[in-house]
Amino acid sequence: MTDLSINLNKIALIRNSREGNYPDVVEFAKVCIDQGANGITVHPRPDQRHIRPDDVRRLAALVKPLTNVEFNVEGNPFAPAIGDYPGFIELVAETMPDQCTLVPDGDDQLTSDHGFDLTSSGEQLQPIIERLHSLGMRVSLFMDPDLAQIELAKEIGADRIELYTGPYAAAWGSDQLEPLFQQHLAAAELSTRLGMGVNAGHDLNLHNLAKFASIPNLLEVSIGHAFTVDSLSLGMAQTVQRYKALLG
Numbered sequence: 001m002t003d004l005s006i007n008l009n010k011i012a013l014i015r016n017s018r019e020g021n022y023p024d025v026v027e028f029a030k031v032c033i034d035q036g037a038n039g040i041t042v043h044p045r046p047d048q049r050h051i052r053p054d055d056v057r058r059l060a061a062l063v064k065p066l067t068n069v070e071f072n073v074e075g076n077p078f079a080p081a082i083g084d085y086p087g088f089i090e091l092v093a094e095t096m097p098d099q100c101t102l103v104p105d106g107d108d109q110l111t112s113d114h115g116f117d118l119t120s121s122g123e124q125l126q127p128i129i130e131r132l133h134s135l136g137m138r139v140s141l142f143m144d145p146d147l148a149q150i151e152l153a154k155e156i157g158a159d160r161i162e163l164y165t166g167p168y169a170a171a172w173g174s175d176q177l178e179p180l181f182q183q184h185l186a187a188a189e190l191s192t193r194l195g196m197g198v199n200a201g202h203d204l205n206l207h208n209l210a211k212f213a214s215i216p217n218l219l220e221v222s223i224g225h226a227f228t229v230d231s232l233s234l235g236m237a238q239t240v241q242r243y244k245a246l247l248g
């Protein structure tokens with residue numbers, strides 16, 4: 001059984017298009033949790049294009065007392081403090097999610113579009129992972145399905161990897177799909193063998209999720225974009241159930 005963590009960035013994006021707090025991400029997190037979501041994910045960025053620091057604080061207050069739901073905060077560990085954005089690691093240290101997923105994204109990227117190159121950034125990441133461990137949270141690294149890189153993730157102390165599934169999703173329906181799927185399968189098997197858990201995310205949807213979730217020991221998927229779009233037509237409660245059914 002793979003856990004479903006719902007990424008609520010897009011609810012915040014709609015909210016930010018007006019003044020005020022409508023729609024409220026916390027109210028939608030409650031709907032997801034009521035329908036059996038196993039986790040809530042957010043991705044705060046220095047430009048606050050969607051999730052803002054106060055969203056992270058309010059969602060932490062909602063989710064952390066719940067024993068059966070995890071709070072996952074993902075983002076760039078090197079993102080600095082700007083204005084009322086306290087810096088990614090400071091925000092994580094303040095709000096203490098169950099899991100922190102480190103992602104090598106920049107403000108100039110529309111969305112995360114690659115995993116870490118640990119040959120160049122591993123040395124800088126290691127003390128950050130140690131700090132997060134000392135605070136008591138699980139650390140996951142956003143990774144491409146590259147076996148040599150996954151070995152490095154183990155060496156610098158990651159508890160889990162999150163496989164970047166964007167290329168897998170883009171290959172859906174093409175003859176590139178099967179080779180890409182096999183790469184992810186091999187990456188997941190290596191990670192498991194090394195003692196790291198495996199998560200996955202990006203562009204997963206109601207069509208491509210079941211195949212990806214056939215990967216043994218896939219612990220969690222985080223899904224936001226397609227989930228939000230599906231919620232527009234199906235309603236959020238039913239959308240959670242549809243995604244959960246594919247993971248069951």
Ligand code: PXP
Pocket residue numbers: 007009043074101103111112142162200201202203204222223224225226227
């Ligand atoms: N994982 C990471 C690291 C992400 O940045 C995102 C997008 O915020 C996701 C998973 C979820 O991707 P999507 O919104 O395409 O489902």
